[in-house]
Amino acid sequence: MAAPDVVVIGGGIVGVAAATFLAEGGARVTLVEREALAAGASGRNSGVIQRPFDPALVPLYDESLAHYRDLAAAVPEAGFHLTDDPVGLLLVSHDEPVVRGRAAQLADAFPDLPTEVLGDADLTAREPAIADGVWALHVPIGYPVVPSAPTYAWAARADRAGVAIRLGRDATPAIRAGRIEGVDVAGERIAAAAVVVAAGPWSAAIVDPTGRWRPIRPSWGVVVETVLPRPPRHVLEEAAMDEALGVEPLTAGDRGAAPDAAGPRPETSVVTAAGVSAVGSTFLDEEPDLDAWTEPILRRATTFVPALLEAPIRETRACARPQSADGRPLVGAMPAIEGLSICAGHGPWGITTGPASARMVADLVLGRPVVIGRAFDPMRFGTP
Numbered sequence: 267m268a269a270p271d272v273v274v275i276g277g278g279i280v281g282v283a284a285a286t287f288l289a290e291g292g293a294r295v296t297l298v299e300r301e302a303l304a305a306g307a308s309g310r311n312s313g314v315i316q317r318p319f320d321p322a323l324v325p326l327y328d329e330s331l332a333h334y335r336d337l338a339a340a341v342p343e344a345g346f347h348l349t350d351d352p353v354g355l356l357l358v359s360h361d362e363p364v365v366r367g368r369a370a371q372l373a374d375a376f377p378d379l380p381t382e383v384l385g386d387a388d389l390t391a392r393e394p395a396i397a398d399g400v401w402a403l404h405v406p407i408g409y410p411v412v413p414s415a416p417t418y419a420w421a422a423r424a425d426r427a428g429v430a431i432r433l434g435r436d437a438t439p440a441i442r443a444g445r446i447e448g449v450d451v452a453g454e455r456i457a458a459a460a461v462v463v464a465a466g467p468w469s470a471a472i473v474d475p476t477g478r479w480r481p482i483r484p485s486w487g488v489v490v491e492t493v494l495p496r497p498p499r500h501v502l503e504e505a506a507m508d509e510a511l512g513v514e515p516l517t518a519g520d521r522g523a524a525p526d527a528a529g530p531r532p533e534t535s536v537v538t539a540a541g542v543s544a545v546g547s548t549f550l551d552e553e554p555d556l557d558a559w560t561e562p563i564l565r566r567a568t569t570f571v572p573a574l575l576e577a578p579i580r581e582t583r584a585c586a587r588p589q590s591a592d593g594r595p596l597v598g599a600m601p602a603i604e605g606l607s608i609c610a611g612h613g614p615w616g617i618t619t620g621p622a623s624a625r626m627v628a629d630l631v632l633g634r635p636v637v638i639g640r641a642f643d644p645m646r647f648g649t650p
Contacts, residue, residue, distance in 0.1 A: 270459045271288075271293040271294045271295070271458060271459055271460065272285075272287070272288050272293045272294070272295075272296075272458055272459070272461070272462065272631060273295075273296050273298060273437065273449045273456055273458040273460075273461050273462070274295060274296070274297045274298070274461075274462045274464060274630060275297075275298055275437045275439075275449065275461065275462070275463050275464065275465050275472060276297075276299060276463065276464035276465035276466060276469070276610075277297060277298075277299025277302065277303040277304070277305065277417075277421075277431070277433065278303075278304060278305075278306055278307065278308035278309075278417060278464065278466055278616065278620075279304070279308040279416055279616050279617050279620040279621070279624075280308075280377075280416045280419065280466075280609050280610065280612065280616065280620040280623065280624050281297060281299070281420045281462075281464035281465070282297065282303065282417055282420040282424050282429075283333070283420045283620055283621045283625070284462055284464055284609055284624035284625075284628050285297045285374075285424045285429045285431075285482055286420055286423050286424040286427055286429065286624075287624060287625050287628035287629075288429075288462075288628045288631060288632065289424060289427035289428050289429045290293075290427050291628060291629075291632045291634070292632070293631070293632065294428075295424075295427075295428070295429045295430070295457070296430045296431075296432060297424065297429055297430070297431045297432065298432050298435060298437040298449065298456075298457055299431070299432070299433050299434075299435075300432070300434070300435060300436045300437070301434065302433055302434075303414075303417055303418065303421050303431070303433070304413075304414040304417035304418065306466050306467075306585055306586060307466060307487075307585040307586060307588065307616055308413075308414065308416075308417045308466075308589050308617065308620075309413055309414035309417060309489070309585075310413060310489065310583045310584065310585035311413045311489070311544075311587075311614070311616065311617060312413070312487075312488075312489055312502050312535055312537045312544040312546055312547065313410055313411050313413040313537050313539045313544050314408055314409065314411065314537045314618075315327075315330070315331065315334065315348070315408075315409040315411060315416070315617055315618050316352075316355065316407050316408045316409065316501065316530045316618055317379075317408075317618075318408040318615050318618060318619065319372070319375070319376075320593065320594070321375065321376075321589055322594055322639075322641040322642075323615060323618075323619055324401060324594075325622070326409040326615075326618075326619035326623055327340035327506045327615075327618050327619055328489060328622075329621070329622035329623075329625070330618060330620065330621040330622040331348075331384035331409075332523060332621055333417065333621040333622065333625065334346075334348055334621065335348065337416075337419050337420065337423060337621075338374045338419070339421045340423055340426075341419055341423045341426065342423040343422070344418060344419035344423075345415065345419075345594060346411070346415045346416060346417075346418070347357055348409045349409060351406075352406055352407050352408045352409055353408050353409070353410060353499065353500055353501060353503045354404055354405070354406055354407070354408060354499075354500045354501070355404070355406075355407050355408045355502075355503060356384075356393060356396075356402040356404055356405075356498075356500045356501070356502050356503070356578050356605070357402060357403040357404075357405065357503055357504075357505035358396070358400050358401070358402045358502055358503040358504055358505060358534070358570050359400070359401055359457075359502070359504065360399060360400060360401070360569065361401070362401045362499075363606045364381055364401075364505050364506070365385075365401040365402060365403050365505055365622075366383060366433055367431060368403050368505045368506075369381050369383050369403050371629065372403070372405070379404075379405065379407075380403040380406060381403055381404065381405050382403070383401070383402075383403055383404075384401070384403075384404055385400075385401045385402070385403045389401070389402050390528050392404065392500075393498060393499055393500055394496070394499075395494075395496060395497065395498040395499070395571050395573060396498070396502075396570065396571065397569060397570055397571065397572050400570055402505075403505060404500075407420050408500070408501040410501060410537050410539040411539050411617070411623070412537055412539050412540050412542075413539075413544070413617075416617050417441070417617075420621075432451065433489075434452045435452050436451070436452075436540075437449040437450070437451045437456075437472075438450045438451075438475075439461050439463070439472065439603070440455060440471075441496040441603055441606070444602070444603060444604060445462050445574070445603065445604035445605055446458065446459065446460060446603060446604065446605030446606050448461070449461055458605075459605055460605045460606075460607065460631045461605060461606050461607070462607045462608070462609060462627055462631060463606070463607070463608045463609070463610065464608075464609045464624070464627075465610065466586065466587075466610060466616075467482055467483060467484035467485075467587070467589070467610075467624060468490065468570070469482055469588065469596075469608055469610035469611070470610075473537075473600055473608055474650035476650075478650065479648065479649075479650035480591055481591050481596065481611065481644075481647035482588050482590050482591075482596065482610055482611040483551070483589055483591075484551075484553075484583070484586035484587065484588070484589070484614065485549050485550065485551070485586070485587045485588075485589035485614075486548065486549075486551070486552065486553055486554050486584055486586055486587070487546055487547045487548055487549065487550075487584065487585055487587055487614070488532070488546060488547065488548045488550075488554050488556060488559040488560075488563060488582065488583070488584050489544045489545065489546040489547060489582070489583055489584075489585075490544075490545045490546065490557040490560055490563050490564055490579060490580065490581075490582045491542055491543070491544055491545075491579065491580040491581045491582070491583070492542070492543050492545055492564075492574060492577040492579055492580065493541065493542060493543070493577060493578055493580060494538075494543050494571075494574070494577050495572050495573070496573065497536075497538040497541075497543045498536055498538060498543070498571060501535075501536070501537050502534065502535060502536040502537075502570060503534070503535045503570070504533045504534040504535065504570070505532075506533070527589040531562060531566055532546070532547065532548045532559065532562055532563045532566055532572050533546075533547060533548075533566070534547075534563075534566050534567045534569075535547050536567060536570070536571055536574075542580065542604055543574075543577070545562075545563060545564060545567045545574065546563060548563070549587075549589075553584065553586070554584055556582045556583070556584060557582075559582070560579070560582045564577075564579075565636055587612075587613050587614055587616070588610050588611050588612060588613065588616070589611070589613045590611030590612075590613065590647075591647060592646075593613055594611070594641055594642060595609065595610065595611045595612045595613075595615075595619065595623050596608050596609070596610055596642065596643075596644040596647070597609050597623045597626050597638055597642040597643075597644070598626075598627065598630065598638050598642065598643055598644050598645075599630060599644075600644060600650065601645065601649070602649055602650060605635040607627050607630060607631060609623055609624060609626075609627040610629075623642070626638055626642075645646065
């Protein structure tokens with residue numbers, strides 16, 4: 267059997283989408299994943315494809331949405347689909363000034379994006395699940411999905427395109443004289459002219475095992491899955507005034523390293539897909555104790571959605587989001603090693619912007635014309 271042209275390392279949304287685009291572009295592709303498909307943030311997220319509040323990411327979202335429409339049509343047997351229209355996002359707070367300030371902030375950044383401040387009877391009429399005394403900013407965005415469904419659908423399309431998927435093994439790029447020769451997997455060399463590293467928060471360590479280059483770190487999110495008889499109709503997120511829209515804080519102190527009364531608290535988000543509501547979330551530097559976080563997450567969320575107080579818990583899970591130092595992905599070639607590329611660092615926007623960035627890196631590897639702006643250039647963080 268002929269050696270593959272390209273090896274993709276990572277079986278999340280970005281890796282399987284990149285493998286698909288590469289194979290459909292004529293490459294022979296092997297995808298290697300050390301655990302299982304969607305084992306990380308791509309399968310353990312809250313489950314919403316949503317327009318980001320970072321202008322640099324909006325084009326990636328727009329393109330990814332089109333890819334998802336094509337994906338649903340291409341592999342209907344996978345069961346993945348998007349609603350025709352977004353369900354709507356409610357940015358919620360107990361403080362009216364916070365909501366109005368957020369409205370002004372979004373109006374300045376995105377004058378084309380309609381928003382509406384809701385409170386009292388207007389809000390409960392629009393969203394019956396909401397608690398009294400809550401204020402909300404309605405934004406017409408948000409497509410809830412079963413968290414792992416997009417990745418599995420891309421994997422079905424990748425399989426149809428002829429991608430060889432190998433699970434349960436670590437892969438290490440094989441480099442000689444400054445160029446890629448393939449990857450080493452369990453003592454076996456898989457020859458390839460190009461390698462794409464799409465391994466989420468572990469990507470930088472694969473690209474640079476010395477540890478000197480670390481522009482991506484894990485940011486741990488805890489999600490509690492519940493079942494409500496009448497779940498919220500909208501996606502709910504707790505409103506906050508951001509200095510930079512769409513860029514997550516980089517220290518645990520901003521959003522909580524420990525769930526105690528004296529320290530920071532979790533923020534509330536509620537996303538419902540297929541009858542299951544995912545409640546979160548946290549942004550932590552260290553892998554969390556799930557038992558310690560379940561009650562604080564639900565306690566905070568109950569102040570916005572009272573029915574959560576009695577809701578049965580299906581599971582509590584955590585995932586390590588691949589958080590870059592500036593909140594934007596790294597997409598492109600690693601110039602010190604010929605044939606080595608990276609596509610990682612999407613933070614909480616993996617399923618939202620992953621397909622478009624995967625298409626860009628695939629075009630790069632295939633030698634097609636592609637423009638990858640400075641905002642996503644891996645070398646903005648220096649050379650490994």
